[in-house]
Amino acid sequence: MSFTIATSLDDALAALADGARPIAGGTDLVVGARQGKDPLPQNLVAIDRLGELARVEVTDSEIRIGAGVTHAQLMVDASVVDHCTAIADAAALVGSPATRNVGTLGGNVMNGSPAMDTGAPLVVLGATAELRTASATRTVALDELWTGPGQTSAQPGELCTALVMPARPATSGSAYVRLEYRRTMEIAVVGAAASVTLASDGAIESLRVALTAVAPTILEVTGLDDLSGSTVDDGLLASVAERASGQATPITDLRASDRYRSKMIGVMARRAVEAAAMRARGEAVAVPVNRATGVGAAE
Numbered sequence: 001m002s003f004t005i006a007t008s009l010d011d012a013l014a015a016l017a018d019g020a021r022p023i024a025g026g027t028d029l030v031v032g033a034r035q036g037k038d039p040l041p042q043n044l045v046a047i048d049r050l051g052e053l054a055r056v057e058v059t060d061s062e063i064r065i066g067a068g069v070t071h072a073q074l075m076v077d078a079s080v081v082d083h084c085t086a087i088a089d090a091a092a093l094v095g096s097p098a099t100r101n102v103g104t105l106g107g108n109v110m111n112g113s114p115a116m117d118t119g120a121p122l123v124v125l126g127a128t129a130e131l132r133t134a135s136a137t138r139t140v141a142l143d144e145l146w147t148g149p150g151q152t153s154a155q156p157g158e159l160c161t162a163l164v165m166p167a168r169p170a171t172s173g174s175a176y177v178r179l180e181y182r183r184t185m186e187i188a189v190v191g192a193a194a195s196v197t198l199a200s201d202g203a204i205e206s207l208r209v210a211l212t213a214v215a216p217t218i219l220e221v222t223g224l225d226d227l228s229g230s231t232v233d234d235g236l237l238a239s240v241a242e243r244a245s246g247q248a249t250p251i252t253d254l255r256a257s258d259r260y261r262s263k264m265i266g267v268m269a270r271r272a273v274e275a276a277a278m279r280a281r282g283e284a285v286a287v288p289v290n291r292a293t294g295v296g297a298a299e
């Protein structure tokens with residue numbers, strides 16, 4: 001058994017090439033091992049000290065969030081809140097302050113849970129994952145990365161270095177909401193993210209919606225193109241809700257039945273579109289939406 005603390009990206013990639021598994025915050029890997037899900041890998045390389053992975057960079061064409069950026073950073077980083085508000089919404093809901101302080105975006109994505117909170121926001125924002133080995137870098141679409149519950153198409157030796165999204169017009173907004181039974185230390189019963197771009201007349205120019213915890217992987221709602229040109233009103237929100245509920249294929253477990261999840265995912269999708277449209281219009285909706293509007297909102 002070995003445990004290496006990487007002090008440079010090259011160190012980390014060399015350890016991975018020798019068969020080590022990366023550990024960032026350890027909030028999935030170590031907690032899972034303690035709960036008996038999977039034993040800890042024999043060889044680990046800690047990547048939490050790598051400054052290269054902990055940056056958020058914005059250019060005219062893209063926003064690049066390092067895989068090592070923690071949820072605590074994501075929820076307050078001005079660039080993330082401005083350009084990818086749904087990710088900030090999601091990060092602010094993860095676990096507790098202790099979880100958010102060490103848990104990372106890369107760990108959330110690479111753990112591959114269908115209940116991961118940052119997944120649906122990344123999908124609606126058009127993110128791709130950057131994967132590196134000691135000798136190559138490749139870019140992978142998220143629907144190709146997540147192959148099943150807890151599974152990814154990443155090869156042994158590949159490190160996720162960043163999630164990269166295209167820049168968005170000023171008339172865009174995004175939001176993530178989740179159904180939760182309590183306000184901390186919860187995982188999504190179901191959740192939904194939406195991104196909306198509005199035309200100059202206030203009608204929808206583009207709309208994407210993705211769903212959490214209702215399929216083996218994060219599920220993007222398809223067939224929304226015909227809603228372009230519509231205004232965001234009750235009819236449109238009802239139509240989004242119906243499509244989300246119709247496309248979801250949830251399971252029943254101790255937290256909710258499949259029927260309840262199917263029904264509630266429509267409600268979440270509707271709320272996500274509503275909040276994303278408000279942000280696209282420039283209206284202030286605090287991060288996270290779950291605490292800003294509706295039940296449980298801050299006074």
Ligand SMILES: Cc1cc2nc3c(=O)[nH]c(=O)nc-3n(C[C@H](O)[C@H](O)[C@H](O)COP(=O)(O)OP(=O)(O)OC[C@H]3O[C@@H](n4cnc5c(N)ncnc54)[C@H](O)[C@@H]3O)c2cc1C
Pocket residue numbers: 021022023024025026027028029030031047067068093094095096099102103104105106107108109110111115116117118158159160161185186187188
């Ligand atoms: C109490 C508690 C509450 C939680 N609540 C939530 C919640 O509300 N929402 C939610 O989504 N999650 C939640 N989680 C799960 C967890 O905190 C998140 O998934 C977190 O983002 C994982 O990040 P990490 O850095 O700790 O990952 P780690 O545990 O370090 O790694 C997770 C997996 O990803 C791999 N990995 C990590 N980084 C990389 C990388 N850069 N490249 C390639 N592979 C990598 C590791 O090898 C491992 O397989 C919770 C966990 C706990 C313990």
